[in-house]
Amino acid sequence: MFTQNPQTAGIEALTGTYVFDLRTCNRTLAFNRFFWNMIRPEYRQAFWDDEEAAMTAAGLKDEEKALVRARDWLGIVQYGVNFFVLEKWARVVKKTNLEVYAIMRGETLEDFMQTRMVPHAR
């Protein structure tokens, strides 16, 4: 039976915000671990050598593999991956955080930067 953590009640009303809690983590631990492993050179090399083999070795489900193949950054977050392991993989596929932020908002990097205080910052 689901019980609401009173500390997080109300976050569900903030569109585009996803609570990473014990339930989410329990459901997505292997997928999160796949991204976390990118802090190790041997895992980065294995990913560069053969993405499919790396995903299979990590035990990813078909749905998870499809999200990785599609580079679906927002979909991965919505699926239940914590951004702080996802950003380790961003380094491996040579995406800056600003580029990932723009993608999650559904914008080009140029359009996203026009919404920022220092639009020419990189």
Next chain:
Amino acid sequence: MARIIGGIGTSHVPTIGVAYDKGRQEDPVWAPLFDGYKPVAAWLAEQKPDVLLFFYNDHATTMFFDLYPTFALGIGERFPVADEGAGLRNLPDIRGDVEFQAHIGESLVNDEFDMTFFQSKPIDHGIASPLPLLWPHAPDWPGTVVPIAINVLQYPLPTARRCYRLGQAVRRAVESYPEDLRVVVVGTGGLSHQIHGERTGFNNTDWDMEFLETFRDDPERLTSLRHADWVRLGGAESVEQIMWLAMRGALGAEITEVHRNYYLMTTTAMTVVAYEDHPPVPAASDREPVAA
């Protein structure tokens, strides 16, 4: 006895580390950030703390979600700076004082804060992003670090009030250490930002200013905010400002803000503030002889 002589609140944006490593200190888009740290670095050089005690968070680097602690204290003479996916940074290992760390740990546990302890682990941008802007590192860091990691990633997080009380317990721990150490407490993270989901890019400068004022003058008010309040007001990842409250709990009731810099460049309101207890603790050179 050891004394807390002041506090620092600072962002820990990883991009600060990248810009630092690339030598972009004079780059016009980055200079307002790096210049803003110079007075704090000068204040530290003048105050000469022996120890920086950090309330920070590990970004699922050193600790993974299969065993993710709520409060964890690091024990060690050396902590390597972590590889977070982009390779190693050219920084010396962070230094530690094992006797002082162990005393803090024992005091906290005896004071009913049941810490987790980690040894021989790297430390990520939660500390390593701001540290080189605060302390010089060539040829080595001028002092030691006590790292206290707080879970701000996986709900349930500790409440704001619990973090504040942890800070109060840290003050008791520091002041029960007989050696004459000068300690600055540092809370990292914030201010307003959200970096996941479609709400990415959310900022709230009005709230940031209100936070800084309330934080200085009436911190107890902030301890009643629920996590959902922080997320609504400052963006999802700004909930990490509960780590500033741990730092605030370790300072006295009355504090003076001695420096503030606020620079919202792209997605995080990058901020550094230095505080002194009021009345201030005497400078190192003014120390009175310790009575036998």
